[in-house]
Amino acid sequence: MPKRPVEAAATLALIVVLLAAAAGLQAARERVYPTPVVDEETLAITSGPAVRRMSLAYTGLAADLYWIRAIQYYGGTKQKLNQGFPATVPPQALTADPAADFPLLYPLLDLTTTLDPRFNVAYRFGSVFLAEAYPNGPGRPDLAVALLEKGLGERPDKWEYMQDVGFVHYWYRRDYRTAAAWFDKASRVPGAPWWLKALAATTLAQGGDRQSSRQMWTAIRESAEVDWLRQDADRRLRQLRALDDLEQLQKRVDAFAARAGHLPKDWAELARAGVVPGIMVDPSGTPYELAADGQVRLSRLSPLWPLPDEPQAGRRTPS
Numbered sequence: 001m002p003k004r005p006v007e008a009a010a011t012l013a014l015i016v017v018l019l020a021a022a023a024g025l026q027a028a029r030e031r032v033y034p035t036p037v038v039d040e041e042t043l044a045i046t047s048g049p050a051v052r053r054m055s056l057a058y059t060g061l062a063a064d065l066y067w068i069r070a071i072q073y074y075g076g077t078k079q080k081l082n083q084g085f086p087a088t089v090p091p092q093a094l095t096a097d098p099a100a101d102f103p104l105l106y107p108l109l110d111l112t113t114t115l116d117p118r119f120n121v122a123y124r125f126g127s128v129f130l131a132e133a134y135p136n137g138p139g140r141p142d143l144a145v146a147l148l149e150k151g152l153g154e155r156p157d158k159w160e161y162m163q164d165v166g167f168v169h170y171w172y173r174r175d176y177r178t179a180a181a182w183f184d185k186a187s188r189v190p191g192a193p194w195w196l197k198a199l200a201a202t203t204l205a206q207g208g209d210r211q212s213s214r215q216m217w218t219a220i221r222e223s224a225e226v227d228w229l230r231q232d233a234d235r236r237l238r239q240l241r242a243l244d245d246l247e248q249l250q251k252r253v254d255a256f257a258a259r260a261g262h263l264p265k266d267w268a269e270l271a272r273a274g275v276v277p278g279i280m281v282d283p284s285g286t287p288y289e290l291a292a293d294g295q296v297r298l299s300r301l302s303p304l305w306p307l308p309d310e311p312q313a314g315r316r317t318p319s
Helices: 005-032 048-083 105-115 120-131 141-154 159-171 176-187 195-206 210-223 227-260 267-272
Strands: none
Touching: 048 105, 048 120, 105 120, 105 141, 120 141, 120 159, 120 227, 141 159, 159 176, 159 195, 159 210, 176 195, 195 210, 210 227, 227 267
16 A cells, blocks of 8 residues: 555655765764775776676676776866966976876876777877877877877777877977878878868878968867867867967067167057057956066966977978
8 A cells, every 4th residue: 555645754864864974974983993095096906808897788887887986086186286286387487297197198098998999089189188288188198199009909990090099190299200100191081171182282292381280170170079079179289370470479579679779568568559459358258477587477276387399390200
């Protein structure tokens, strides 16, 4: 016989009280006997095949769990490192050993993709995590390529992975010849977009100029299957605009200094002289810094910091 509404409500209230009591008891227990801190710099099992055997029929779930841990590990480490550097420290002054700060990133990604060899997001996101320059990542483009090539071993017709390998060589290694070869290889896969062939030709011909970078990032954005990758491509395009801004603003500051015989004190002085319309901001809306030595820089507080070490057009990797 079904319970009457009053009885059901009483039962529900009793359950809530019991749960609250259990939670309070657990909290009291942890105050007396604290839970030991888990060492995030260790992995109990580093062998993908071993984890796969142990997970039995739940390899997909295990892959998801390792992927979540990889994201948390990467994001937490990145946040900790960025908070550890003061706003006045330029990117080139960051000399800590990145390998010592992200030791679990590749093992976690390797475990994830061994458990689920077709985990598309783990390959594409993971390669970016690995290749990112310190302190936003370990600065390991070699491991990024290794992860993507592992994916190609499972799906040799995945042109997106080939494009991403080219992207790693282009953006992080400045190896334009190899990048162009990978873009060309991707363009030959049935179903690949038409612009990959043009991207390969442009990369080989022009090397590291910003227009080629814009073309590459636009291509990445158009082929992205997840919002994060599209958002990251948008951020890179804003970084390229910031590089253009800095170049043009520096020319204006130098010209003012030559005419006036002294360096400008601030943006207000330049605005009064008609050199700029006011305080100059980057594409994120953060004001550019005008240093006492007359150098225009991106603020360390900008979400676009640090800017890539953009090479000049015509600079080539030796063959």
